[in-house]
Structures are given as structure tokens and as C-alpha cells.
Amino acid sequence: MKILGLDTSSVAGSCALYEDGKILGEFYINTHLTHSQTMLPMVQALLAQCNVALDDIGCVAVTTGPGSFTGVRIGIAAVKGLCQGAGIPCRGVSTLEALAYNLQGIEGYIVPVLDARCQQVYTALFYSDGESIRRVEPDAAMSVAQRADLLMPLQGKIYLVGDGAPLLQSACGQKQVHLANEQTRFGHASGVCFAAANAPDMDAKALSPQYLRLPQAQRELLKKQQQKEK
Numbered sequence: 001m002k003i004l005g006l007d008t009s010s011v012a013g014s015c016a017l018y019e020d021g022k023i024l025g026e027f028y029i030n031t032h033l034t035h036s037q038t039m040l041p042m043v044q045a046l047l048a049q050c051n052v053a054l055d056d057i058g059c060v061a062v063t064t065g066p067g068s069f070t071g072v073r074i075g076i077a078a079v080k081g082l083c084q085g086a087g088i089p090c091r092g093v094s095t096l097e098a099l100a101y102n103l104q105g106i107e108g109y110i111v112p113v114l115d116a117r118c119q120q121v122y123t124a125l126f127y128s129d130g131e132s133i134r135r136v137e138p139d140a141a142m143s144v145a146q147r148a149d150l151l152m153p154l155q156g157k158i159y160l161v162g163d164g165a166p167l168l169q170s171a172c173g174q175k176q177v178h179l180a181n182e183q184t185r186f187g188h189a190s191g192v193c194f195a196a197a198n199a200p201d202m203d204a205k206a207l208s209p210q211y212l213r214l215p216q217a218q219r220e221l222l223k224k225q226q227q228k229e230k
Helices: 035-049 069-086 095-103 144-151 165-171 189-196 216-229
Strands: 002-007 013-019 022-029 059-063 090-093 107-115 120-129 133-143 158-161
Touching (some): 002 035, 002 069, 035 069, 059 069, 059 189, 095 107, 095 189, 120 165
Parallel strands (some): 059 090
Antiparallel strands (some): 002 013, 013 022, 107 120
């Protein structure tokens, strides 16, 4: 089955086409243009270059968060439009799980880390035996210091991936951690495809963002309301 994967959860955007464990093609762009400008033209070009019609796609997968609030919504809206229009099922994938699949093939713990600002990160924990990846911890939002503390008891190699990886590496002190290289550190739609390969199909109407905390505007509004109540 062919899977079309999209990632719009960060500044960079990408789309990839997957079939039976193989990536047929992938487009990646990091030019600070909005995903609403770049994603659908990339998808159209990818399918054309791979000589695949939208009707040939078995499902469309997309990152549902955490990540950029606006970016995640753009990706989900694009997938809803594609799937509802063509009658194709979709699959939602955690951004952090997709990042973990950037490092499939290694042996050790994989720690995806996204910078959530103000010394906070979105993170999770996975383990790879060199062939398959399994989840150890759920997605969560926490401080950089807390994430570093939770890594201390782990034995074996630890690999950091994501735009917050250098931040966490600095906080780990004496704990030996390995930083993913530039090519594998950031989100790629190929990881979305691999993560989606065993995920269940869902109706496009049910696809929704999975935020780990409220958007900044809502947090500030709640803070003002709490201050008024005091």
C-alpha cells in the first residue's frame, strides 16, 4: 500500500511517498515560507515525479502534534481536504514518534525533543533494537531540567533528535548523550510514513491536533483571568 506522508509541524515542511517499507520519493523545504504556500504544490510535484495518481494512494498520514500550532493545523486541514475529496482514509501520527523514526536502525534509546520555548520541551522516549522501535514514554511537555533528570537512570546509548536536542544535550551534564546529525535531526515526512505504517485508518472528520499545552494566546488570557479573580 502506498502512503503519502506530510509534516508541517515545524518551520521546515516535507512530504514523502512510501510503499512496502520503501520511500519512493521525498520533498523537503526550509525556506520560512508558510506551509499553506508550499505543501500542496510539493505534494502535486511529488506525485507527478513518482508517476502516482492520488487515487493510487492507500492513505494519507500527517503529524498531529506537538509542534507549531499554526503548522499542525495547516497540515491537518490539507489532509482533510485531500482525503475527503478523494475518499481516502487518513492516519494521524505523533510528531515525536515520526522524529524517532529518523533514527531507525540504531540500537539504544531515542529521545525526540522539540523546543517549546521558556526552557520547556515537548518530548517522549523510544527504544530501538536496531530493527524495530517501541515507545517507552508517552508524549509530554516538561522543563529541560526535568527531561535531563529522567534520562539519568537509563543505561546504554541515548540519542537526541529534534530542534530541542542541542538544548537538552547542554543540560545533561556528565550524562553521555549523542546528538543526531544535521540530516536526521529535524522532521521529515519519511518518518511520518514509517510511523504511520502500523497505525489504524481513521475518517478525515475525526483527525484533529493533539496539543500538549494551550496556545500562548490562551495561556495569557487564562493568566489575566486568574489575576482578576485574586
